[in-house]
Amino acid sequence: MFQLDDKFLQDVGLGSLPEDQKKAFLDHFREQLELRVGTRLSEGLSDAQLAEFESFIDRDEARVNEWIAGHVPNYQEDAVFKQLQAGAPANIPPLVVLAEYASLRWLGLNRPDYKQVVASTMEELKAEIIANRDAILGIDQPGSQQIAA
Helix, strand or coil, X not given: CCCCCHHHHHHCCCCCCCHHHHHHHHHHHHHHHXXXXXXXXXXXCCHHHHHHHHHHHCCCHHHHXXXXXXXXXXXXXXXXXXXXXXXXXXXXXXXXXXXXXHHHHHHHHHCCCHHHHHXXXXXXXXXXXXXXXXXXXXXXXXXXCCCCC
């Protein structure tokens, strides 16, 4: 879908951030994206639906297994599960992969527009960053010095 990396920073005009600030900025961006996407996706869902989804996030093994058994009992045959499993680091517990898979399947059933929500939220955040790029970089701010070209 998208990568939050040096290319992303270049795309939004923040490629010149000092190395020690890049990771912090990307972490902050990821947190904001998750918060905004989660807020938008939760709109219109019942308390029961939210609790069910939270059980995947919390990696509640019993609830994850129960949901999988009831909705995708042949999950091991699913290409999405196989891709998640293959892409997971060796030290990731199987429950983490299964909960991630369950959350993706759940979103597909309960919020089939989730990919569009993520994409539009990502674009909105990128636009905010671009609009505030100079302030983020400390350019044209009182007390900052500009380098003449």
